[in-house]
Amino acid sequence: MEIINSLGRRKKATARVYLKEGTGQITVNKKDFKTYFPTGILQFVAQQAFELTDTIGKYDVVANLDGGGINGQAEALRLGISRALVKIDEEFKPALKVKGLMTRDPRMVERKKPGQPKARKKFQFSKR
Numbered sequence: 001m002e003i004i005n006s007l008g009r010r011k012k013a014t015a016r017v018y019l020k021e022g023t024g025q026i027t028v029n030k031k032d033f034k035t036y037f038p039t040g041i042l043q044f045v046a047q048q049a050f051e052l053t054d055t056i057g058k059y060d061v062v063a064n065l066d067g068g069g070i071n072g073q074a075e076a077l078r079l080g081i082s083r084a085l086v087k088i089d090e091e092f093k094p095a096l097k098v099k100g101l102m103t104r105d106p107r108m109v110e111r112k113k114p115g116q117p118k119a120r121k122k123f124q125f126s127k128r
Contacts, residue, residue, distance in 0.1 A: 007081030010105055015069025017080030017087070017112065020021050022060030024050075029065055036065075042074040049082040049101055053092045059085075079104060 008015040026033040037043050050056045059079060065073045082101040086093045096102050110119040
């Protein structure tokens with residue numbers, strides 16, 4: 001089997017994922033994913049696609065993450081892994097789609113407007 005690459009995005013984070021048959025090792029930016037994602041929730045999010053498809057320990061992942069925060073990067077990695085697994089076997093798609101792992105989350109941070117301190121917050125109004 002050759003290396004399968006895919007792309008995952010979330011907020012400002014981008015994950016370039018390279019998947020190949022192996023022992024289940026996940027490497028993120030040349031580090032083990034357990035050191036890159038210190039909390040258990042982020043580690044669960046990164047492995048969620050493998051758990052849903054019962055492929056834990058079958059594929060090695062090498063990922064390059066860029067931009068955004070740690071949560072957005074974990075979710076971008078999840079989308080990239082899901083897309084790569086579907087390229088390997090189309091039968092994984094329904095199970096991943098039901099859990100929402102095949103959809104890119106379109107929610108982005110709203111821009112700050114001029115004359116306001118934040119996107120929606122306004123300065124205190126004084127009538128007189």
